[in-house]
Amino acid sequence: xxxxxxxxxxxxxxIGGFVDIGDLVTNAVxxxxxxxxxxxxVAVGVVGICLFANMSGRVAAASGRATFEVIRERLGAxxxxxxxxxxxxxxxxxxxxxxxxxxxxxxxxxxxxxxLWIPVAALAVWLVIWRxxxxxMENVAGLLxxxxxxxxxxxxxxxxxxxxxxxxxxPSVPEQxxxxxxxxxxxxxxGAAMTPYEVFFFSSGAVEEGWTVKDLLQERIxxxxxxxxGGLLSVAIAACAAVVLLPAGISVTSLSQVIxxxxxxxxxxxxxxxxxxxxxxxxxxxxxxxxxxxxxxAQFFGWSWGKFRRPAEAARFHVAxxxxxLIGMAVLATGVDPVQVTEYSxxxxxxxxxxxxxxxxxxxxxxxxxxxxxxxxxxxxxxMVYLVIILVASLAAIPLMIVTGAGS
Amino acid sequence: MILGDLLGTPVHxxxxxxxxxxxxxxxxxxxxxHQLMAEPRLLGLVVSPHSVASFLGYERNGLTHPWLLARxxxxxHRGSFLVLWEDIAMxxxxxxxxxxGFTRYSTALEDRRQV
Numbered sequence: 001x002x003x004x005x006x007x008x009x010x011x012x013x014x015i016g017g018f019v020d021i022g023d024l025v026t027n028a029v030x031x032x033x034x035x036x037x038x039x040x041x042v043a044v045g046v047v048g049i050c051l052f053a054n055m056s057g058r059v060a061a062a063s064g065r066a067t068f069e070v071i072r073e074r075l076g077a078x079x080x081x082x083x084x085x086x087x088x089x090x091x092x093x094x095x096x097x098x099x100x101x102x103x104x105x106x107x108x109x110x111x112x113x114x115x116l117w118i119p120v121a122a123l124a125v126w127l128v129i130w131r132x133x134x135x136x137m138e139n140v141a142g143l144l145x146x147x148x149x150x151x152x153x154x155x156x157x158x159x160x161x162x163x164x165x166x167x168x169x170x171p172s173v174p175e176q177x178x179x180x181x182x183x184x185x186x187x188x189x190x191g192a193a194m195t196p197y198e199v200f201f202f203s204s205g206a207v208e209e210g211w212t213v214k215d216l217l218q219e220r221i222x223x224x225x226x227x228x229x230g231g232l233l234s235v236a237i238a239a240c241a242a243v244v245l246l247p248a249g250i251s252v253t254s255l256s257q258v259i260x261x262x263x264x265x266x267x268x269x270x271x272x273x274x275x276x277x278x279x280x281x282x283x284x285x286x287x288x289x290x291x292x293x294x295x296x297x298a299q300f301f302g303w304s305w306g307k308f309r310r311p312a313e314a315a316r317f318h319v320a321x322x323x324x325x326l327i328g329m330a331v332l333a334t335g336v337d338p339v340q341v342t343e344y345s346x347x348x349x350x351x352x353x354x355x356x357x358x359x360x361x362x363x364x365x366x367x368x369x370x371x372x373x374x375x376x377x378x379x380x381x382x383x384m385v386y387l388v389i390i391l392v393a394s395l396a397a398i399p400l401m402i403v404t405g406a407g408s
Numbered sequence: 409m410i411l412g413d414l415l416g417t418p419v420h421x422x423x424x425x426x427x428x429x430x431x432x433x434x435x436x437x438x439x440x441x442h443q444l445m446a447e448p449r450l451l452g453l454v455v456s457p458h459s460v461a462s463f464l465g466y467e468r469n470g471l472t473h474p475w476l477l478a479r480x481x482x483x484x485h486r487g488s489f490l491v492l493w494e495d496i497a498m499x500x501x502x503x504x505x506x507x508x509g510f511t512r513y514s515t516a517l518e519d520r521r522q523v
Contacts, residue, residue, distance in 0.1 A: 362477065381474075
């Protein structure tokens with residue numbers, strides 16, 4: 001049981017990265033427009049995040065230093081600040097979106113207008129961050145988020161034509177789409193898989209849990225269970241949309257359409273599960289991104305941080321997170337669509353990727369931090385290949401966004 | 409003037425010839441750290457003809473991985489050298505001038521890792 005719960009950090013990190021509110025919708029949009037022709041992007045993303053999360057987890061275990069501390073040290077104050085600005089802005093957008101996501105999910109469950117749920121959601125996030133122990137937080141949010149597996153169950157219950165579905169797996173641009181929109185969504189999916197806040201959260205979580213080199217196996221299991229599971233969930237969501245929504249010509253614009261296939265395939269019980277799952281996943285993502293905001297700020301400016309300290313001992317860390325939640329609430333109060341906010345944040349996160357992952361790769365090779373746990377040759381070759389992919393995605397993100405009108 | 413302002417400043421030889429720009433400052437510790445703080449002493453400046461961006465740690469000889477990254481970073485700083493503080497004639501806001509007969513020392517650092 002202890003081993004089983006020991007992967008909670010990886011699972012929660014991955015859920016926040018792969019099936020948060022933006023991804024829930026993006027995956028369904030992709031499934032309903034492109035079928036399964038983008039599964040390969042998710043696969044590339046999963047391998048990439050496994051690679052770099054494993055590196056950052058290993059750095060945290062071997063040196064006790066979280067990723068943003070490493071970024072600050074290696075890139076220096078100026079480049080570190082550039083990365084902080086980008087990452088923090090993305091975090092803030094995502095925090096905003098996730099609180100909205102929790103509220104939207106609660107609206108689906110209760111029929112009470114989502115704006116009324118926003119203060120409740122934000123307060124709940126703050127209470128958990130303020131009071132609940134890190135391990136309990138990750139176990140509960142991680143386990144409940146796993147109920148999203150109902151998307152995979154629903155896919156089986158829908159009894160699709162598996163052969164036809166497998167036929168869609170080849171990367172190809174559907175007739176009604178252009179190569180530009182295809183690339184735009186590919187970058188969005190890739191950016192979502194590799195969002196920097198995942199490694200900030202994962203490595204800081206490793207420090208919170210006090211991992212040392214003795215826990216390297218545990219760290220690797222976390223990575224190899226968590227992120228592929230997250231990828232699987234996101235593919236299942238896309239597949240459900242490809243089976244039900246694509247043939248019906250329904251283009252996804254809201255959360256209620258995302259869960260439509262589950263209702264059709266798995267009925268009321270499935271619907272209940274998926275509602276719990278979406279609330280838990282968005283809530284987990286809200287916790288992850290809010291904490292990431294606090295971690296990055298505190299690690300850049302050298303404040304004491306961590307939930308393992310009492311709030312009074314990490315006052316600036318906690319105040320920063322409270323301010324983030326308040327800003328998120330204020331933005332949502334303007335009536336902006338939370339789903340749209342994360343769709344933008346995912347593309348912006350693609351831009352910030354190189355500045356996050358280059359220092360991780362460099363420090364994972366530095367014996368002064370890592371002693372004998374430096375990267376192996378294969379990991380380095382893969383790391384360099386991914387660095388190039390990341391760089392291309394980051395450079396192409398904004399032009400594609402402009403050319404396609406944000407994918408419309 | 410703080411030391412950070414010096415980064416990126418052009419460096420000239422005694423005849424006014426352009427040598428590069430200040431990429432880094434090198435310190436040494438003369439003894440073990442004291443109770444509160446170590447006492448670093450400014451040894452000299454690192455002058456780089458092509459780039460004033462950080463070495464990202466690759467000034468240490470022991471770091472050779474990932475191979476391609478190490479090659480690129482070293483190549484960017486090709487021709488860079490360390491000049492001792494004693495060899496610096498003048499530090500101004502817009503340029504640094506060296507004394508006649510200054511010595512170019514290697515910028516490489518021995519990697520004294522403790523495994």
